[in-house]
Amino acid sequence: MMFMPRRRLLQGALSLSAALAMPGLARAQAGGDAPSGPHSQAPLPYAFGANEAAIDARTMELHYRFHHGGQVAGLNRALRDHGQLAALPVDELMGKLGEVPEAIRTAVRNNGGGHVNHTMFWEIMGGAGGDPQGELAEAITRDFTDLATFRSRFNSAANGVFGSGWAFITVNREGRLALVTKGGQDSPLMDGQRVLMGNDVWEHAYYLRYQNRRAEYTEGWWKVLDWQKIGARYAAAKAGTLRV
Numbered sequence: 001m002m003f004m005p006r007r008r009l010l011q012g013a014l015s016l017s018a019a020l021a022m023p024g025l026a027r028a029q030a031g032g033d034a035p036s037g038p039h040s041q042a043p044l045p046y047a048f049g050a051n052e053a054a055i056d057a058r059t060m061e062l063h064y065r066f067h068h069g070g071q072v073a074g075l076n077r078a079l080r081d082h083g084q085l086a087a088l089p090v091d092e093l094m095g096k097l098g099e100v101p102e103a104i105r106t107a108v109r110n111n112g113g114g115h116v117n118h119t120m121f122w123e124i125m126g127g128a129g130g131d132p133q134g135e136l137a138e139a140i141t142r143d144f145t146d147l148a149t150f151r152s153r154f155n156s157a158a159n160g161v162f163g164s165g166w167a168f169i170t171v172n173r174e175g176r177l178a179l180v181t182k183g184g185q186d187s188p189l190m191d192g193q194r195v196l197m198g199n200d201v202w203e204h205a206y207y208l209r210y211q212n213r214r215a216e217y218t219e220g221w222w223k224v225l226d227w228q229k230i231g232a233r234y235a236a237a238k239a240g241t242l243r244v
Helices: 006-021 025-029 057-078 090-094 102-124 134-144 147-160 214-224 227-239
Strands: 165-171 177-183 194-200
Touching (some): 057 102, 090 102, 102 194, 147 165
Antiparallel strands (some): 165 194
């Protein structure tokens, strides 16, 4: 019997499962009909290859088009017969999961959480790394001692997530920062918190390049952060205008 290398097998499985689960999504990303419903996937603000310093273009394409795209389509399907819930902004919806009917709650939690998490994730990347500036840099020093400690603690948290999940930095209206981790596609929005930044440590976020070497991925990820965008999210959080 011939065995396919795990990398090729995973890549093929990702593409096939996405195509089977989401007919029409590939057409949507190419300019065809988008998945119907109140929620939509914002265009990626850079090319798939923009984060090559840490994430290869093929991973970015699969991740954005099929994983995130599938979650948007799944959220719309779950809300199809629930007009009042469908009318809520997605961040408000995530904060009201207890009011979502039990029959669709898991689908809304998983797909809605994936939607808000990935929307944030794409926004904060596409940069050249470096160091934060201004008020955000001051907040990091205040709440984490210094940038090196901040990065070390964040990486340790991300690497310590068992299985699939995320590491997040939350921010409140006073600008205070905190480090939290979540399993699956759960979001701090579900706890009434706002997210400054976060890293996706599901295997599909890094496996094609790094295989099981998650720590290499989390260390390299800092090279593609856009600190101006993260700084803008910090200012918006303090102003009460940060959404996802």
